[in-house]
Amino acid sequence: MRSPNPLSRREFVKAAGLAAGAAGLVLPSAVQAAPARDPNAVLAELLEGNRRFVNGQLIHPGRSPKDFLALAEGQAPLAVIVGCADSRVAPELIFDQGVGDLFVVRAAGNVVSGAGPIVKGSIEFAVAELGARLIIVLGHSQCGAVKAAIQHIDANDVLPGSIGDLIDPIRVAVNAVKGRPGDKLENVTRANVEKGVERLKGLDPILSKYVKAGELKVVGATYELHTGLVKVYE
Template sequence: MSDAVPSSPREAFDLLMAGNHRFAEGTPDHPNQDAGRRADLASAQRPFAVLLGCSDSRLAAEIIFDRGLGDLFVVRTAGHAAGPEVLGSIEYGVSVLDCPLVVVLGHDACGAVAATRAAVADGTPAPGYLRDVIERVTPSVLAAQAAGVTEDEEFIATHVRHTVDFLLDRSRTLAGQVASGRTAVVGLTYRLADGSARPVTARGLDLPADPAPRPTSAPLAGSR
């Protein structure tokens, strides 16, 4: 049985988090995963959220949010590093597909963040195109260090916040959608062990304040 497509950022956020709660509790519904849904979507799609997440194999969006075909417009890169192709994909999701919600999803034990912390510590450049990923994560790591952060969880949360800021700073399309109230951007962190996601920042949606420190003096993630 499929849900009605959410028409507001709040409805989209609540639907997404309800699915994560079911997944974390071990009681998923597996909605929109049958042949009928596949047939319905053959001519068009109408996802209710754009999700920018890490490529980590343990972070499959439709599984951890208990959704199905056509529900999420997913963009994944190592460490949710955002460049022009990512920005264009997100803009497509909000301006063409009319998604009312954009989610940036980070997670604990993120290899990209760990590799960036190591590169910052020893000053050794990464090989190949991995260097581009590390360059985009470095501002977040530097900001966390400047704020006195030592725990992995807060390094991840800082990187999620910086990615949200970066998307809104670089994309006039997304910023305009948020300013008009048509779209919200939410940053979530995910715990691998228990399967739960929690918000750490939001733009265009009123969520409980995150008590964690919020470094603001470093450049935005992805800036060069």
């Protein structure tokens, strides 16, 4: 979907970057001044990209240094993806997006609560400084971190190094689905995503302000490894 502005955000950024390069100027503020995008339109655009990915009809199949040239002096990403560090889940690929379209923050288990200021600050930066108005907390099927959380929390054992600290934030999701019918791994995966969405919507002082003003959309979703489909939670 396209913005009603004469230039889409992506086209504006590209034009600004090329113009700056041609003039020998550094214009990060101009690049960041790309028109604001409706978060619902951005979400629809990402889901359309996912459909292209599933159907093998990618329009962003490869990358080379020239693809980065237009954005060398600044960025204006369409959305923030808070995803898992899993090697099988690359947001730019599964949403078929180009260079500069996604601001991606990844940690095993797509953890938000308990992830510390580095993760939350990165997300806040993308919204407050780069103008992103859509955040997707993206879980995925067969998540190793969620599996480990279920296994080791149930066993009440101790994990070495910092792995226990990594798993501990998912404990809330594991406890939240106790007694719930259905597949436990799927239930915990979704609960973990929903906890992340809830945390970001209420994250003061930056994200909560934009959410309350109706300017920022935060949604949860799951990527299915077997099909390639992304399912957004209502």
